[in-house]
Amino acid sequence: MERHHRRINSTKRRKLIAAYKLPGAPGAHAALPLDTEDDCNAAVVNNGVLSFAEGLSGLNREYIRKSYLLASSYVSDVLKVHRGTEAWYDEFIKVMVSLGWLPVRSSFERVSRSGKGLTVQLAALNIIGALLASMSLSGPLVTALPKLAADALEALKQQPASFDLFKRNSTVQEGGDFGVASCAQTNGEVMMVLVTYSSHGVSKQVGVPFLEWDSSSFEAFSGQTCLVLNTSVVNEKTIQLMRESAGDKVQLAIAKYRI
Numbered sequence: 001m002e003r004h005h006r007r008i009n010s011t012k013r014r015k016l017i018a019a020y021k022l023p024g025a026p027g028a029h030a031a032l033p034l035d036t037e038d039d040c041n042a043a044v045v046n047n048g049v050l051s052f053a054e055g056l057s058g059l060n061r062e063y064i065r066k067s068y069l070l071a072s073s074y075v076s077d078v079l080k081v082h083r084g085t086e087a088w089y090d091e092f093i094k095v096m097v098s099l100g101w102l103p104v105r106s107s108f109e110r111v112s113r114s115g116k117g118l119t120v121q122l123a124a125l126n127i128i129g130a131l132l133a134s135m136s137l138s139g140p141l142v143t144a145l146p147k148l149a150a151d152a153l154e155a156l157k158q159q160p161a162s163f164d165l166f167k168r169n170s171t172v173q174e175g176g177d178f179g180v181a182s183c184a185q186t187n188g189e190v191m192m193v194l195v196t197y198s199s200h201g202v203s204k205q206v207g208v209p210f211l212e213w214d215s216s217s218f219e220a221f222s223g224q225t226c227l228v229l230n231t232s233v234v235n236e237k238t239i240q241l242m243r244e245s246a247g248d249k250v251q252l253a254i255a256k257y258r259i
Helices: 010-019 058-078 086-098 120-134 141-156 160-170 236-246 249-253
Strands: 042-045 048-052 101-110 175-186 189-200 219-230 254-257
Touching: 010 086, 010 236, 042 058, 042 141, 042 160, 048 058, 048 141, 058 086, 058 175, 058 189, 058 219, 058 236, 058 249, 086 101, 086 219, 120 141, 120 175, 120 189, 120 219, 141 160, 141 175, 141 189, 160 175, 160 254, 236 249, 249 254
Parallel strands: 048 175
Antiparallel strands: 042 048, 042 254, 101 219, 175 189, 189 219
């Protein structure tokens, strides 16, 4: 089912960012990180794997990470919506819209049964490819964005700290739940192609790594969206406000790495 949303003006967006104050982590609060080292082109953010194409500025990369962090954490930690559900996905998209993103296309649906032996990782990557194909896009992005996501997932497996964070955050009771996104900048706008993938009804605890599980062995659901962000909304003031709203959650939920 398609969702339709309208952009929110800058004043309202700043108020909403300030409103999405996340609960602090236990213990002493460390100084807020500046998060300025942006030569890394992939990151684990909560249970999402985000990859960045060449040409994205440091501010845009940070805005992508922080908006995903705020939206996913706010829905899970503040609104207490159960992950992997359509209700969680709908609230996540609403928060992303309030942070300046506009869904070009957005849907949530049950994943059709795939042939035996297709892994969760490949299933998610196939969904990204199908989403781009359905949008009738042309040019190098159609092939570049799925490959970017695939490379990010493969590189993730070679990064122990980042992979441990992803493993902890993507494993849920009787299943798994994660997001994969490829981001690029074109014609003054940032594009994020995002797929969420959730499994339900797994009879035993999800193994390690969850990405390698046979995708036909359990019920699965996927949220699929292409979000665009006008880069004029990204500046040091909004970034600082997002850092303050996220608080020390940033240090616990983001791990950057190279593809």
